[in-house]
Amino acid sequence: MSQVVATRSIQSSFENPSSTCLHSQFHSLKPSNFASKLLIPRRNGNNCVRVSVSINARRSARAEPEVVPVTPADVPKADDEILNLQERADRSVSMWSKPTVKRKTKIVCTIGPSTNTREMIWKLAEAGMNVARMNMSHGDHASHQKVIDLVKEYNAQSKDNVIAIMLDTKGPEVRSGDLPQPVMLLPGQEFTFTIKRGVGTADCVSVNYDDFVNDVDVGDMLLVDGGMMSLVVKSKTEDSVNCEVVDGGELKSRRHLNVRGKSATLPSITEKDWDDIKFGVDNKVDFYAVSFVKDAAVVHELKNYLKSCGADIHVIPKIESADSIPNLHSIIAASDGAMVARGDLGAELPVEEVPLLQEEIIRLCRSMGKAVIVATNMLESMIVHPTPTRAEVSDIAIAVREGADAVMLSGETAHGKFPLKAVKVMHTVSLRTEATINGGETPLSLGQALKNHMSEMFAFHATMMSNTLGTSLVVFTRTGFMATLLSHYRPSGTIFAFTNEKTVQQRLALYQGVSPIYMQFSDDAEETFADALTLLQEQGMVKKGEQIALVQSGRQPIWRYQSTHNIQVRKV
Numbered sequence: 001m002s003q004v005v006a007t008r009s010i011q012s013s014f015e016n017p018s019s020t021c022l023h024s025q026f027h028s029l030k031p032s033n034f035a036s037k038l039l040i041p042r043r044n045g046n047n048c049v050r051v052s053v054s055i056n057a058r059r060s061a062r063a064e065p066e067v068v069p070v071t072p073a074d075v076p077k078a079d080d081e082i083l084n085l086q087e088r089a090d091r092s093v094s095m096w097s098k099p100t101v102k103r104k105t106k107i108v109c110t111i112g113p114s115t116n117t118r119e120m121i122w123k124l125a126e127a128g129m130n131v132a133r134m135n136m137s138h139g140d141h142a143s144h145q146k147v148i149d150l151v152k153e154y155n156a157q158s159k160d161n162v163i164a165i166m167l168d169t170k171g172p173e174v175r176s177g178d179l180p181q182p183v184m185l186l187p188g189q190e191f192t193f194t195i196k197r198g199v200g201t202a203d204c205v206s207v208n209y210d211d212f213v214n215d216v217d218v219g220d221m222l223l224v225d226g227g228m229m230s231l232v233v234k235s236k237t238e239d240s241v242n243c244e245v246v247d248g249g250e251l252k253s254r255r256h257l258n259v260r261g262k263s264a265t266l267p268s269i270t271e272k273d274w275d276d277i278k279f280g281v282d283n284k285v286d287f288y289a290v291s292f293v294k295d296a297a298v299v300h301e302l303k304n305y306l307k308s309c310g311a312d313i314h315v316i317p318k319i320e321s322a323d324s325i326p327n328l329h330s331i332i333a334a335s336d337g338a339m340v341a342r343g344d345l346g347a348e349l350p351v352e353e354v355p356l357l358q359e360e361i362i363r364l365c366r367s368m369g370k371a372v373i374v375a376t377n378m379l380e381s382m383i384v385h386p387t388p389t390r391a392e393v394s395d396i397a398i399a400v401r402e403g404a405d406a407v408m409l410s411g412e413t414a415h416g417k418f419p420l421k422a423v424k425v426m427h428t429v430s431l432r433t434e435a436t437i438n439g440g441e442t443p444l445s446l447g448q449a450l451k452n453h454m455s456e457m458f459a460f461h462a463t464m465m466s467n468t469l470g471t472s473l474v475v476f477t478r479t480g481f482m483a484t485l486l487s488h489y490r491p492s493g494t495i496f497a498f499t500n501e502k503t504v505q506q507r508l509a510l511y512q513g514v515s516p517i518y519m520q521f522s523d524d525a526e527e528t529f530a531d532a533l534t535l536l537q538e539q540g541m542v543k544k545g546e547q548i549a550l551v552q553s554g555r556q557p558i559w560r561y562q563s564t565h566n567i568q569v570r571k572v
């Protein structure tokens with residue numbers, strides 16, 4: 001029943017995103033076993049004016065597109081029905097009804113066997129995927145090439161949506177070797193890991209890393225599959241590590257191994273990674289998620305390489321290694337963002353550190369004006385179940401509240417049974433949570449981190465102005481800089497970022513609150529502004545008579561002198 005009220009409150013906050021005042025939040029959260037009234041905030045100022053909207057609290061509000069009816073299976077028939085509904089809704093109110101436009105927090109989907117077809121990429125995109133991630137730990141170049149081509153094909157034919165492409169490197173993963181059949185490990189049992197190649201018996205298996213014996217010490221805790229099993233190191237020989245099983249389980253082939261509190265002394269970018277990075281350059285991907293980054297040097301090395309190739313690809317280090325924690329500030333400063341890779345992070349460090357580090361990494365990224373992604377286990381149970389656990393829903397809400405640019409799905413979309421439902425749940429939970437967040441909570445030290453002070457000042461004041469007036473923001477950008485800067489101030493309204501560069505449009509898909517739109521710029525500023533506003537109006541994203549805040553600032557002047565920056569408020 002409360003679904004009904006929640007949906008209406010979300011809609012009212014989109015009709016007027018500026019000020020989800022406390023009063024309206026209260027009403028939106030109220031139990032709805034009675035006819036409820038919503039407060040729709042008025043556009044001029046922060047005052048809320050009571051507007052009576054009687055809602056009969058009935059489940060029949062299912063037809064509202066934002067509410068995900070979590071039905072029992074992600075079977076094509078059900079999906080088709082949902083998508084048909086979506087298509088009908090899209091035709092009636094066009095782009096503004098798209099999940100990818102209304103929601104501010106972006107969704108990264110890992111593409112794997114469950115989703116690597118044309119049909120599923122299209123469905124994921126329409127359900128709300130903003131970024132397609134390819135994990136280079138799995139699959140080969142041919143299979144990833146197919147995914148890249150499909151995403152590009154989707155982008156080329158879509159008039160009002162764009163999906164960014166992220167290539168996630170395998171990195172220096174330490175894995176156990178092949179076993180002829182799974183081995184059941186029982187607590188108290190002895191088990192050995194060896195650097196000798198090709199061993200796979202009931203009490204000993206190979207490890208793919210020659211320095212394994214040197215890196216571990218007696219007393220260390222080895223975690224298999226991120227902690228599904230654990231073994232304590234009892235003794236070592238020249239080539240083997242003898243352990244006692246603490247938490248048992250079924251050991252299968254090629255499992256992930258971590259040593260609690262330690263990172264492997266391997267380079268963050270391996271030879272395979274360089275090969276994959278080159279593959280990414282050839283395919284003009286938008287982002288590299290770089291596994292097991294330990295310090296800023298590796299980010300500089302990759303950035304220098306990309307510069308030498310003339311590749312415009314952004315670098316997002318994955319914070320997952322114990323060694324990276326003392327270097328967080330310098331790693332993020334050198335990069336274009338960070339991913340909180342909670343899987344390995346929670347294996348190398350005690351799990352109770354993960355939420356604290358997540359908060360800290362998000363805070364650091366936001367204070368430095370960098371993109372931040374929260375990843376792993378977000379809807380893990382939906383790999384096999386059609387509905388999420390309440391804890392998973394809360395986890396997404398926390399990441400949204402903490403201000404992540406994006407939340408990520410891994411196994412849920414890569415090999416899960418309900419990939420579309422997982423995206424829809426993530427979409428709905430993000431949207432619902434966003435509706436309760438007051439905009440314009442400016443990161444305190446953003447001013448110190450960014451050098452281009454004038455742009456920053458204009459981003460800040462444009463945010464304040466659009467929040468006060470309850471308008472969307474319109475920005476014209478060739479490099480994406482001003483759009484990402486505005487995003488970091490988290491304005492309440494959508495940032496409509498017009499760019500004449502397809503690569504910039506694609507990359508901006510990751511950023512919180514940014515709706516990237518490709519448009520040819522003309523030499524005449526007024527003509528371009530008029531074209532942009534017409535497009536927004538045609539797409540149903542702004543209404544005639546509505547005000548928008550238009551920002552002209554940034555590093556590369558478009559239709560202005562270098563020294564002149566503007567914020568204009570225009571009536572459509």
Ligand SMILES: Nc1ncnc2c1ncn2[C@@H]1O[C@H](COP(=O)(O)OP(=O)(O)OP(=O)(O)O)[C@@H](O)[C@H]1O
Pocket residue numbers: 110111112113135137138139143343344410411412414415
């Ligand atoms: N391209 C792919 N081909 C085949 N299977 C895949 C692919 N991508 C992902 N998977 C499957 O989905 C699972 C979850 O994906 P995820 O990206 O989380 O990988 P992971 O190996 O579990 O973790 P990590 O992110 O640390 O590499 C993988 O373990 C794998 O079984």
Ligand SMILES: CC(=O)C(=O)O
Pocket residue numbers: 318320340341342343344345375376
């Ligand atoms: C995403 C990832 O690699 C992790 O969570 O470990």
